[in-house]
Amino acid sequence: QVQLVESGGGLVQAGGSLRLSCAASGRSFSTYAMAWFRQAAGKERLFVGGISASSSIKKFADSVLGRFTISRDNAKNTVSLQMNSLKPEDTAVYYCAADIHRVDPFRSDREYDYWGQGTQVTVSS
Numbered sequence: 001q002v003q004l005v006e007s008g009g010g011l012v013q014a015g016g017s018l019r020l021s022c023a024a025s026g027r028s029f030s031t032y033a034m035a036w037f038r039q040a041a042g043k044e045r046l047f048v049g050g051i052s053a054s055s056s057i058k059k060f061a062d063s064v065l066g067r068f069t070i071s072r073d074n075a076k077n078t079v080s081l082q083m084n085s086l087k088p089e090d091t092a093v094y095y096c097a098a099d100i101h102r103v104d105p106f107r108s109d110r111e112y113d114y115w116g117q118g119t120q121v122t123v124s125s
Contacts (some may be wrong), residue, residue, distance in 0.1 A: 002098045002114040009094060009119030012086055016123070020081040022096030022116055030054075030074035033105040035112065036081045038092035038121075048094070049081060050105025057104050064090075086123045093118040105115040 008020040020036070033048035049060045049070040058070055064083075072079040079096060097112035099105065106112075 002100060004096050004098060004114055004116035006094065006096050006116040006119040009121045011122045011124065013122055014086060014088055014125050015019050017082070017084045018086065018121060020083070020094055020096075020119060020121070022079045024077045024098065027100055029072075029077040031103070032098055032100045033096050033102050034079040035099070035105050036070065036079075037097060037109055037112075038090075038094045039118075040092040043092075044053060045095070045109050047107040047109065050107070051079060052105060053103040059105050059107065063108075063117075065115055067114070072119050083121070086121075088123045088125045091121060091123050095119075 003024045003025045012018050036048040037045050038048050039045040051058050051070045051072050069080045069082045095118045096116045098114040099112045
């Protein structure tokens, strides 16, 4: 069992930055992949970025490549998403997710076993 709690969402102007954090508890954090997804109102949930258990592999959606970075601290059981140069189209609820069966991140949300409650990010134009 894994519990995930996101924090750091909020309202920001276009061009600004936000940092999301996700704290994990339960199963050994350093053994599984983590990812961030987002879901805009009325739309499907989409992959944003993922990181392997050892941080050696990082993947990003094309829409955020070069603007967002992902990191994890296995000693603190946290994963973070640094979002820079934010755009109105980044507005969504952001979720962190854990895939306890794999060390490398997958892009499909069907692979993830545990989810946080989500945190709202709103980017104003």
